Amino acid sequence: MKVHALTSAGKGTIWSLGMIACALVAEPASTDIVWAVVAMLILASTASRFSVPLSSIAFTAAAGAGALIASLATSQFTLAGIVVISALLAIFGVVESARVAVAARLAEAEMQEKSEVVSMLLREFEEGQADWLWQIDTRRRLKSVSPRLAFALGKEPGQIDGQSFLQLISGNGWKTGQFPQSLHDLADKLKRKENFSNLTVKVSIAGQNRWWELSGTPIVDDMGNYQGFRGVGSDVTEQRESSEKIEYLARYDTLTHLPNRRMLNEALGEALKYSADWRSRCACLMIDLDRFKAVNDSLGHLVGDKMLGEVAARLKPLVREGEVCGRLGGDEFAVVIRDASDRDRIERLSHAIIERLSEPYEIENQILYVGASVGSAFGPRDGGTVEELLRNADLALYRAKDEGGGVHREYEPSLHANAEEKRQLEHSLRHALERNEMHLQYQPVVDANSEEIVSFEALIRWHSAEHGFVSPAKFIPLAEDTRLIVPIGTWVMQEACREAAVHWPEHVKVNVNVSPEQLLEPDFAATVVRALSHSGLEPKRLEIEVTESIFMRDAGIARKALEQCMALGCSIALDDFGTGYSSLGYLRKLKFSTIKVDRSFVQGAAQQSPESLAIIRAVVAMAESLNMTTTAEGVENADEAALIRRLGCTKIQGYHFGRPMPLEDVRRILGRHDTADRLKSA
Template identity: 50%
Template sequence: MMGLCTILEDGGIRVLEAQLRSADSVAILRHGMNICGMLFLWQVFSHCCSPFLLGGWSLALIAATSITLLLDRQRRANDIGLSPADLRRHALGGLLHGLVWAACMVLVSQSGQTEELVALWTIISCIMVCGAISYAATPLSATAYLLPCILGLFAMFDEGGQLPLRALATSYALSLLCGCFIYARTFARQHSTTVQLAEKSEVVSLLLREYEGGGSDWLWQTDALRRINGVSSRFAETMGMEPGQLEGAPLVQILAGSGWDDGRFAAGLHSLADHLKRRESFSNLVLPVEIQGQWRWWELSASPRHDENGIFQGFRGVGSDVTAQRESADKIAQLARFDPLTGLPNRSHLREVLDQAMDASKGRSPGCGFLMIDLDRFKSINDTLGHQTGDKLLSQVARRMRQVCDADIFCGRIGGDEFAVIIPHVADSAAIPRLSSAIIGALSMPYQVGQHMLHVGASVGSALSPMDGRDSEALIRSADLALYRAKDEGGGVHCAYEPRLHAQAEERRQLELALREALEKDQLHVLYQPVVDAEHGAVLGFEALVRWTHPQLGAISPVKFVPVAEEARLIAPIGEWVLRTACMEAVTWPDDIRIAVNVSAEQLTHPSFVAAVVSALAQSGLDARRLELEVTESVFMNEDAGALKVLDQLLSLGIQLSLDDFGTGYSSLGYLSRTRFNTIKIDRSFVVGASKNTAESLAIIRAVVTLADSLGMSTTAEGVETEAELQMVRRLGCKKVQGYYFGRPMLPQDAARLFPKPQRVAIG
């Protein structure tokens, strides 16, 4: 590369050398004309001019010529190289000669007559022509030579009657100067082009030397009969053969290897043979080549060669081994279309196949079917046993998917624990339910992963073209809505798309947007439901319940908007707002009244949750012992050790903990021994069942009360609405009661009225 840079920098110097070399080639003409001009002056003007003036002028001319010769000799003897300063020194010689001849015109014109001036002008014009010719390639020197001569003409033709002669002589001199400029410009362009061509030739030669010496590619060529000739050592080394073995061998036969005998040629080799036969250029032709029993990928480029008479001489080209790049490209293509974990087609590949299936099924009803499958309880396995176990489980799921799906059914992995199935042609209305049932059954069987026996289920949502979607995007969206419904129903089922699902999804989306706006515009409010002593009916505290009244839609039930908030991840900011609002209100109540606030699993696992609780207590001034946080069993679904640590931190602050809806969820008793709950809340469904003398409900309430008493916990019966239900929970041993019987959720001011007014102390 250093050599290449040097070549590019030398271009301007080469043009300068050419200019000075051209001037030097005709310098003898200029010097000879100067001597002739001097002799002519002595012959013509010696009778009218002083010999002393002519002698002095002649010495000046000889001195100028000597200086010019000396400068030219020094320049040519310089080994360092030319520079723009050499061009200026060359112009100095021209200036000296120009000044000498201008002085001649001034001196002689003062002594001679008009006829003699015409003779002087004749010799001067010849001198200027010779000078212009010798300096034509160097415009700076030509200018330095001719400008003094032009000024001398004004002194020579200075009389009034000589004005036409002055104009003619000046025009003539200026024409010579312009001619010098035009010639110099043309000369520079032509030589610059020549230099550039030479530079390109040198660059190509340099690159070829570097290419052959240090590159991984090689040069090759053939004769007119398509036989290899001029074998390069690198080409022979790449083929694993000696150059003598390749010289004269047919190129196609060498590249075909063992395939030459049985006639089985790769498509790339056929293409190469066609190009060679048609004698046409080709580039970046990739073909497989057998080298010593191993297949490699080569990339060849070449052009036909012709001699000066246009006779075809063969091909010359370049080749390179692109096996590594080809394998890498194949691997990238594999990764771009297939899931690296399961080996199933990935999302983009699925979308491509679905587009093709829908195009093929146009005009047919039913058309193609699309199933979306989501694993149930997979997240808990990932969280408890780690992602490595989860990945192994997904690999087993993929194998079962392949076993269930026939050859004409296309299955793939969308991502995470979601899979998809494409049925290009749905034969009958029972095909999709039948396949969905088979998938759910296969994926719900136990999995052995290492030392663990794992159980997951599967939910399936399906859509059918063209009724559920006329393009792939619409069909996928419809299947996704159906899957969402299957998950809502508890999982382990198949749901087909119905138009109302889209309406429900749109309603949910609009509700989410409205809920975000409600949070921003403070449209939410908190109501408080009393919790009373079961024996005496005294108010022990309140549970804070969030409510939403939309400006246009009116009151919206928590049953409707809370699931939307959880899905949209708005439950955390809403929960924090409820916590702060409830603490600010509770601090105005009597010191023995507690406030209970529900906490979602998402809040509890948030890193800043404990800080948010501490901040709410600090800003409100509420004693931590008066705050009770209610959590559900879903917090422990994933055996999350982080949630247990957060609960322990809250207990250490003095905050009370309540386990809400006990018995309705996962009913794992293990966490009760690891977390010191203060209260267990019994769900209303058991209260209603017990009031109807349902044996199971009565047994559950008794068991919960006994369990709580043995662990030092209190119990709260939820949803007590009648006197009979109150008496029943009292008999069963519940300590606290909550329900409409004692009060519905109420405004803060209504809650404050339940407290006795402080008695005034009379003074005097």
């Protein structure tokens, strides 16, 4: 371009020298003629060489300069002005023409690039694995069939070109007239000539159901006339099946294939709405298996899962249309009844569930037995929301379980009051120790023959600032359920040991009750060691009382903890013997120092019950053979004390010898006995 511009400048210079020569040697008029020729050349250069503006500018500038000099030399000032203006206009014209030409070339190049990109994308789209283009005419017949569309239809492009699009994708439904709703929706869109996007349509291809996702827009010509439809489509069968599977997993229990908690909540919400619309009532039945945990613990979760599957299979035939049976979680199931106007139906269904689920199960060549408890609540009477109805049905189930299981109980408002009271008690119980609301009372245990005090049993009492005196029968089970019994039991152990070490004679022991929850703590033995070391109490003066329930859970952990305490020198008493499972295997597994006979047998023996008398004699004989002592509980008068003495019990505990008493009374009694002992020795 630079060489071309220099050449053009040289040509313009030659013409300039010619005009100057004419001005110097010829007449002035000849200058006008030469300028006219040069002006014509400048115009030609400007018009023909706008693509190389630098050359045109160089030629115009060189030629214009010569014409200007020649006109000035001949004093043709008017011509000089015309030369200057012409040259400038020519130069500006060249620049503007070149700018327009360059912009047009750039736009053309950009359009060419875009066209190549679009072509490439369309080619990749056509050759893709799942997507295709489709186009139909005004009669809804396919045209310009793409290879991918033909492949999706299982045909060759030539076979389906000109065929009815709806007929091809409707399968046998075209003959029977039975179309999926999604096909009706597609036909309506095409009929109304509406744009649509991501419309999921169920199609039938070669007898197989598939799911397509279609988008389309109507085609119109320049005059606005409808020419058909054009769009894109893709096969989304796998995505649809995957989403349906996810939806199934979100609404059904994978173990039992019953509706899960989410679907039960939805069914209960619909049942409540139905009740409100028709002024009827619905019902929710909560079902819990009895003794299922023992199956899981003894045989493993695999057997437990198979049993839950069998439970589900037994429940399904019991429900009718309009009733939804599902699994809430664990071994808890529920039945939602939309129309519960027949009250007898609820009762019959509950008893049928209990009876059917209580039948024996044969799993992996083993015969297993579990029971079932049922709690029910009616909506909207017992709750206007799903949460309230589920909560109240659960409260009714708790009542059925508390009564021993195997029964059906309906919700009563008092159950909610009891639950609320329990919640408030739990809240207060969590702060009872830090508020110093707990204290200990002690009940004496005497020698059956000499009636001398041999020990005191420490009994915890709670006087709440909010609830007043709370019975141990009420707050001890609550403390065990919430595991608050662990810190409470630790406090009892420390206080009882400190009191016995500081204020009691050396021959008097202290008995401390220990919950199974405490024995399951890995550092229970360390807790006992700390209580003994901080108080200075000799281990032989501490007797730990446990019940048979410690062997119902992790018996190995409980036995190990008690053996560690025995190794320290503490003695172990088995409390309430005869009221639980009363397995003699416990006595073989762990060497107890004392067996405490429950008060119910003592009262029965006082009434000359042969069974109670036989049981006490058997326990005494067994204890003597095992080198254990026996303590009879609940002795309330002298006749019962004499009877127990004749039956051979070693120690006696009961109101006849003293009720649970505060520290001051214990110290006074022990002080009086200590004084009497000193007088006797003197």
